[in-house]
Amino acid sequence: MSETENKITFEEFRKVELKVGRILSAENLPGYKKILRIIVDLGGEEREIMSGLAKHYQPEEIVNKNVIVCTNLEPRKFGDQVSDGMILAASNDNGRPILLTVVEDTNPGSQIT
Template structure:
């Protein structure tokens, strides 16, 4: 069965042209260049990305940038270490719905066990979240 597509209107074509334009260097100061290194789909499938709710935060002693973050993953709670302390008021992010790499190997950072990773974007560590209210533990596909 062949997929049918409707022809673009002139307005849609104009929009498509503007979205494909390169941004000037001054607009992209916080954006790292894309890597030429690629992973195959099987490698990508190994990532267990989950929706989580932040339920507790506290600064890590002697670590200016790090915070201890406890998240609810639906079936369990996990403790993570995240480099968000200078960029977020830790009290304000409690209750936020975020995206977590749930199958990252455990690590000890400044004496605190970390069992996953919060995903964030940009120099401001803008926490990745979902568009709708997804339940903690929901798999990101």
């Protein structure tokens, strides 16, 4: 797909809700080798998010980290669990996900603008 085929309008982009979240807890999701079950504080709201980070991070490594969360995706089922958001990450040269974060400490729930 070419770069011009991927273009979205500014109005389409405005629909994406991105917020700073603080990871409160993380654990391996039973029955899934690649998925962590993560609880994220979004400032007055906690969300359960399933994320494909288990091969690259130990749960205790990411607790208390500030991350960027897309908060308005449709929920997705993982077995009996429902993921209500997506934690954003970039990939390094080896394909390892690198969690997106903020340079300075900020409050959970801060809107990305």
